[in-house]
Amino acid sequence: MTETAAPASISVEQFRAQARAWLEANLERRTDALKRTRGLVHRTVEDIAEQRALQALVHRGGYAGITWPVEYGGRGLTRAHELAYLDEAKDFITPDLGIAGVVTLAVIAQTALRHASEDFKQRHLGPILAGEELWAEFLSDPSAGSDLAGVTTTAVREGDHWVLNGSKVWSSGAYYADFGLCLARTDWDVPKHKGLTWFAVGTALPGVTVEPLTEITGDAEFCREEFHDVVIADSERIGGVGEGWAVAQSVLQYEREASSGGLTSVLTLTGPGPLAPDLVEMARRTGRTGDPHTRQLIATSHTGDFAVRALGARLARLMLAGHPAGPAIISYSKLAVGLMEPERAKKAMHVGGAAALAWEPGDRDALTFSLGYLNSRVTAIAGGTNEIQRNALGERVLGLPREPSFDRGKTFRQVQDAGQNWAGDS
Amino acid sequence: MADDASRAAGRWIEPDRRPITDPVLGFFDESGWSLTEVRALAEAGAVLDRPRWSELGASGHFLPAGGEQSLARSAVVAEEFGRALGQGPFVESVVVQLALSQLGSESHRTKVGPDIVAGRQLATWAASSIPGYWGSGSDVQAESSPAGFVLNGSLPMVLDAGAVDWILMSARDGAGVSQFLIPTGQPGLRLDRLDSLDITRAFYTVTLTNVEVPVTSLVGARAVGTDGVARQVRTALVLATAMTTGSMGHIFDVALQYAKDRTAFGRPIGSFQAIKHLLVDASLKLETSRAMCDAAAQAVDEETPDADEIVSMAKAYVADAGVDVAHAVWQSLGGISYMWENDFHLFLRRITTDAALFGTAQWHNERICELHSLAAQPTGEQS
Numbered sequence: 164m165t166e167t168a169a170p171a172s173i174s175v176e177q178f179r180a181q182a183r184a185w186l187e188a189n190l191e192r193r194t195d196a197l198k199r200t201r202g203l204v205h206r207t208v209e210d211i212a213e214q215r216a217l218q219a220l221v222h223r224g225g226y227a228g229i230t231w232p233v234e235y236g237g238r239g240l241t242r243a244h245e246l247a248y249l250d251e252a253k254d255f256i257t258p259d260l261g262i263a264g265v266v267t268l269a270v271i272a273q274t275a276l277r278h279a280s281e282d283f284k285q286r287h288l289g290p291i292l293a294g295e296e297l298w299a300e301f302l303s304d305p306s307a308g309s310d311l312a313g314v315t316t317t318a319v320r321e322g323d324h325w326v327l328n329g330s331k332v333w334s335s336g337a338y339y340a341d342f343g344l345c346l347a348r349t350d351w352d353v354p355k356h357k358g359l360t361w362f363a364v365g366t367a368l369p370g371v372t373v374e375p376l377t378e379i380t381g382d383a384e385f386c387r388e389e390f391h392d393v394v395i396a397d398s399e400r401i402g403g404v405g406e407g408w409a410v411a412q413s414v415l416q417y418e419r420e421a422s423s424g425g426l427t428s429v430l431t432l433t434g435p436g437p438l439a440p441d442l443v444e445m446a447r448r449t450g451r452t453g454d455p456h457t458r459q460l461i462a463t464s465h466t467g468d469f470a471v472r473a474l475g476a477r478l479a480r481l482m483l484a485g486h487p488a489g490p491a492i493i494s495y496s497k498l499a500v501g502l503m504e505p506e507r508a509k510k511a512m513h514v515g516g517a518a519a520l521a522w523e524p525g526d527r528d529a530l531t532f533s534l535g536y537l538n539s540r541v542t543a544i545a546g547g548t549n550e551i552q553r554n555a556l557g558e559r560v561l562g563l564p565r566e567p568s569f570d571r572g573k574t575f576r577q578v579q580d581a582g583q584n585w586a587g588d589s
Numbered sequence: 590m591a592d593d594a595s596r597a598a599g600r601w602i603e604p605d606r607r608p609i610t611d612p613v614l615g616f617f618d619e620s621g622w623s624l625t626e627v628r629a630l631a632e633a634g635a636v637l638d639r640p641r642w643s644e645l646g647a648s649g650h651f652l653p654a655g656g657e658q659s660l661a662r663s664a665v666v667a668e669e670f671g672r673a674l675g676q677g678p679f680v681e682s683v684v685v686q687l688a689l690s691q692l693g694s695e696s697h698r699t700k701v702g703p704d705i706v707a708g709r710q711l712a713t714w715a716a717s718s719i720p721g722y723w724g725s726g727s728d729v730q731a732e733s734s735p736a737g738f739v740l741n742g743s744l745p746m747v748l749d750a751g752a753v754d755w756i757l758m759s760a761r762d763g764a765g766v767s768q769f770l771i772p773t774g775q776p777g778l779r780l781d782r783l784d785s786l787d788i789t790r791a792f793y794t795v796t797l798t799n800v801e802v803p804v805t806s807l808v809g810a811r812a813v814g815t816d817g818v819a820r821q822v823r824t825a826l827v828l829a830t831a832m833t834t835g836s837m838g839h840i841f842d843v844a845l846q847y848a849k850d851r852t853a854f855g856r857p858i859g860s861f862q863a864i865k866h867l868l869v870d871a872s873l874k875l876e877t878s879r880a881m882c883d884a885a886a887q888a889v890d891e892e893t894p895d896a897d898e899i900v901s902m903a904k905a906y907v908a909d910a911g912v913d914v915a916h917a918v919w920q921s922l923g924g925i926s927y928m929w930e931n932d933f934h935l936f937l938r939r940i941t942t943d944a945a946l947f948g949t950a951q952w953h954n955e956r957i958c959e960l961h962s963l964a965a966q967p968t969g970e971q972s
Contacts, residue, residue, distance in 0.1 A: 432884055432887075434888075434893060434894075434895045434899070435895060435898060435899065435902065437961070438957070438958065438961040438963060443963065447966065450966055452963055452964060452965055452966055453964070453965020453966065454965075455955070458954065458955060458958045458963065459951060459954050459955070461958060461963070462905070462953075462954035462955070462957040462958050463905070463954060465902075465957065466902040466905055466906055466954075466957065469884075469899070469902055470877050470880065470881055470902070470906055471877075473877070473880040473881055473883070473884040474876060474877045474880040476880065476883075476884070477876065477879060477880035477883060478876070478880075480603075481603065484603045484604055484605065485604070486601065487601050495872075495873055495876055498869070498870075498873055499873060499877065502870075502873070550862070550866070552869075553862075553865065553866040553869040553870070554862070554865070556869045556872070556873075557859075557865035557866065557868065557869045558865075560872075561845055561865075561868060561869065561872060562845075562849070563845075563848060563849065563857075563859035563860065563864075563865050563868070564849065564856070564857045564859055564860040565860060566860055566861070566862060567856070567860070
């Protein structure tokens, strides 16, 4: 699989030295400074093709899947080796496969490694590392978002294949993905958490349509899919039939870890850095750097940015130290960002005043600033809303009792009927 | 005491902190330091219990001798002190000890300092006397005299000044700002007890009227300046912040347990999302406060160039978070929080006072901007 045959015993420092030499010889140095505020992220076909080629190059060099098992195309090395590579690679232009790239490596591949059949892993993991397979999550239905186990997209078994019908939404990057990891209902006549199963759905299969949705920013990053009698081989199933909820827990866990920046990478807390650069720049534009209220907004935003990272470092340390609630505490990071970003964005609009509301055509900085405002509730809603995180933290970390649930002891069909004919809890 | 039997029970403490927390908790348990005692002292006027404080000093767990101990370690102790709602000039004593060991004369280092560490002598620190800090506006003037210096001025809210032997304070003369250690019995020094929101602590206004002090009372060089006391300021901020997080931690745990035990409408109130989410948000602020304390202590210990900034960030964050957490607890306890006999109000009073001591969040926010040299632009200048 790889050009560089790595002896299993290669030391981190040897590996680092090899990586440095390889990076110098093969990749370009990064020159642009990373901007904090999210801009438009819609990707072109040509751009993604270039990035896939770059991923293939990195894979051939032996620097994709550093910690993955050798039998699936990885290097079988430790996290320390991977961190050494990432540290060396940070000044180089590495493959950017966008949100689907992140999802593929951090969520899909990890879920497959844990739950998929040997045959499935052999078929998909190598191409994933080589940039040949990009994946999206086909998770929420239009009618089931936070209530994920309430999906109604249905797969019916017919011999050695399944027939899929339904619809998915909010699937980031699906418009350039090759597969979607799809949560489907395979039994309506058992309790709702018991009738779920996961499938790999090729986006090019007959009966699949993927349509980017135009967002409030004007961007088109997430998609809606329609499935019309899509035929899927049983070998593309991940996990047991009816065992989809357990797999879903892994998917959500990997998703949370990915969105919190990964455990080990946040352990070392770096300093606060420059004072909230986007806000200071805007305050300079509007001549408000001396305004006491503006200064308070700038300082509290800056402190909030640092506090989120300090919290991440603490949570990572607590997990490694054996916190009794385990990985569930990572939800604190998600909730912290989900609460902080909207507050920060509101402060930013105060700092900007009129300059953040109207600008000369072509003023990209002002546009980026306003997009930051529109994007500020992404984390509060996507990947498990603030409310879902609060339930998880309240119940799994603080040990608070669950709300009464009205879907226990009923089949999913009965749950759907009860919801549509709701008359209180009587 | 019933409230002490469970001091460490039900708490998960990071394994690497246990060598620090276990002896401190053991000391509180064995010597009977308890909320019952804090309450009894508060109701009796909160005058510092000298024998109790001496016992704490003599235990060796609290005051670092010679300022050798890492601030991270002292911060863990401070958190436990705040959790126990400890009474007495803990932060101030550490700062005095640090000042004497770092800057003090031979006599300061070999006599007064060790006496303070051992609890034989008591000292407090008039933090508000450092010009330019905390926004206190206080300014004690020093004048050279044949015998040394003559001090005049007034200092607000000096903790336990009426019960200690020494006060460390800053004063300004033509040459700059100097630091003095003054015995509380010095003629011309007046100590007026204040009534206060926090009834677990005793604050005093210290008034100096032609107080004559010898040159040997200088701690550090004459005109040591505010930079010379920077380490004291950082230490005080980290410890005060850690103390607040300890107090927050205790009342949060009380509210959490109450939410599990108290039933209404046929179910534990903690099963209602309205209460559950309120407590989760409070616990997020508590965890973030702890993270900020850790970061601040580490930055000071490692003397990073941004230590002053991180310390101010931690103080500003915890000042607001502390009050927010106290109010979330207040709301979730409901009516019982208004009973004098419920300890909640003692913590509410403490945490709200902590928020402003050593500088409010707003003061530290402004300091953060100044540390980044964020200057006002001349009128009309817009780029």
